[in-house]
Amino acid sequence: MxxxxxxxxxxxxxxxxxxxxxxxxxxxxxxxxxxxxxxxxxxxxxxxxxxxxxxxxxxxxxxxxxxxxxxxxxxxxxxxxxxxxxxxxxxxxxxxxxxxxxxxxxxxxxxxxxxxxxxxxxxxxxxxxxxxxxxxxxxxxxxxxxxxxxxxxxxxxxxxxxxxxxxxxxxxxxxxxxxxxxxxxxxxxxxxxxxxxxxxxxxxxxxxxxxxxxxxxxxxxxxxxxxxxxxxxxxxxxxxxxxxxxxxxCSLWEEDRTCLEWLDLQPPQSVIYVSFGSMVSLKPNQFNELALGLDLLKRPFLWVVREDNGFEVNDACEFRGSQGKVVSWAPQKKVLSHPAIACFISHCGWNSTIEGVYNGVPFLCWPFCSDQFMNQTYICDVWKVGVGFDRDENGLISKEEIKKKVEQLLVDEEIKERSSKLMEMIIKxxxxxxxxxxxxxxxxxx
Structure with a gap:
């Protein structure tokens, strides 16, 4: 043979x-x-x-x-x-x-x-x-x-x-x-x-x-x-x-690895990681609400804003204040395994889902299309390692909703414990x- x-x-x-x-x-x-x-x-x-x-x-x-x-x-x-x-x-x-x-x-x-x-x-x-x-x-x-x-x-x-x-x-x-x-x-x-x-x-x-x-x-x-x-x-x-x-x-795009050095400077479990994968694009008004929501949190965040998203990285940088870092693409597996990461605002694509779960990171689910809603069902209702966002009457996820859900997740010890147990199970x-x-x-x- x-x-x-x-x-x-x-x-x-x-x-x-x-x-x-x-x-x-x-x-x-x-x-x-x-x-x-x-x-x-x-x-x-x-x-x-x-x-x-x-x-x-x-x-x-x-x-x-x-x-x-x-x-x-x-x-x-x-x-x-x-x-x-x-x-x-x-x-x-x-x-x-x-x-x-x-x-x-x-x-x-x-x-x-x-x-x-x-x-x-x-x-x-x-x-x-x-x-x-x-x-x-x-x-x-x-x-x-x-x-x-x-x-x-x-x-x-x-x-x-x-x-x-x-x-x-x-x-x-x-x-x-x-x-x-x-x-x-x-x-x-x-x-x-x-x-x-x-x-x-x-x-x-x-x-x-x-x-x-x-x-x-x-x-x-x-x-x-x-x-x-x-x-x-x-x-x-x-x-x-x-x-x-x-x-x-494995990536078609160049990763900005300066974010790893930046993460090294942040306290353990303090950083909000935001990435919507390789295909999803936010509309301008939703982009602005997310930026304002991250600013309201007054916490360190790492935000991936692709250059083909219709926005320049500099557009997001205007909002980041002193507590955020914006990159055009990140070495995501390294990011999610970093001890500074507290949670993951994700589109719930499967690659991101499995990488987040493998590293025991709690999710804030922001699905757009395809299998992402199904993955959100698992994250929130089956595995119970994350929460979803609610949209307002205009279909927007508001800056207040972003601030509320992130703060809610960060103090939810049960979700953190389930995330750790799920990580251990997957490794086994x-x-x-x-x-x-x-x-x-x-x-x-x-």
């Missing part, structure tokens, strides 16, 4: 590239060979960060990078996910068989033995299936969100949701995906809150492709999502992945994650 040769294909956004690249590094440490396929644009970004030495971070030389065009025009808005998904599928699909042929020709003794994809790239599993190559899914979100997408057809058949829109067929429908999972509002379903039938119909089709994968890998642990993991024998929790990270470059779960990883690697061997 040879060593597995994985062709890793993430959807071309940071929230998919980062975890799959991280997982690829883990596979390499177990002796696997990786060919990592990205879009031409992201290949240039990764190469640029690597050539700049990535501030002490490296990409393992055993990971070979290849790229294909994604078909998105330079003038197109890459935040328009409808266009990016459609164009990527249409453009990359026709070019993938030749790329596989070229990669295999370079090493005929160790051809690609398994294609591993993230969400929206299930078409590549179909291509691999036609070529007799094994397929696996690396899901970049929670196991519960994957279970929800895999339940779409059943929910339609039961008359719970509409087959064209995914909207509930009855008002204020509560949905229970399985008897082992909590009741959730229909609005928490990841296709519903996007408010676009395209995503629902796309994921309905996508699940047909993703079911071609024999293994579904999730960066989660059994005790975090036991109910979801029991819904399919394909589901393998391989988390927490961040425990394996060692100065590897790592043994099972490692066992599942070894099982997966053995399955992928020729």
């Amino acid at each position: 040879g060593i597995p040769h994985f062709l890793a294909i993430p959807f071309p956004i940071q929230g998919h590239i980062n975890p799959l690249l991280q997982f690829s590094h883990v596979l390499v440490t177990h002796g696997c060979k990786i060919t990592f396929l990205s879009s031409d644009e992201n290949y240039r970004k990764l190469k640029g960060e690597r050539d700049a030495a990535g501030h002490g971070k490296t990409i393992d030389p055993n990971i070979k990078f290849v790229s294909l065009p994604d078909g998105v025009d330079p003038e197109d808005d890459r935040k328009d996910q409808t266009n990016v998904i459609s164009t990527t599928i249409r453009t990359m699909r026709v070019k993938l068989p030749m790329l596989i042929q070229d990669v295999n020709a370079l090493d005929s003794h160790n051809k690609i033995s398994c294609i591993i994809v993230t969400k929206n790239m299930g078409w590549a599993l179909e291509v691999g299936h036609q070529l007799g190559i094994k397929g696996a899914l690396f899901w970049p979100a929670s196991a519960t969100s994957l279970t929800s997408f895999n339940s779409i057809q059943r929910l339609i058949d039961e008359g719970t949701i509409d087959s064209k829109t995914g909207l509930p067929t009855r008002n204020q429908e509560l949905i229970q995906l399985s008897s082992n999972l909590p009741l959730m509002e229909a609005a928490a379903m990841p296709w519903y809150c996007l408010g676009n039938a395209f995503f629902f119909l796309h994921m309905k089709q996508e699940m047909e492709n993703l079911n071609l994968a024999e293994k579904w890998l999730c960066n989660t642990t059994f005790d975090l999502e036991a109910g979801a993991l029991s819904t399919s024998p394909k589901l393998l929790p391989t988390g927490p992945l961040m425990a394996n990270e060692n100065n590897i470059l 779960n790592k043994t099972q994650g490692d066992q599942n990883l070894n099982m997966f690697i053995n399955w992928a061997k020729d």
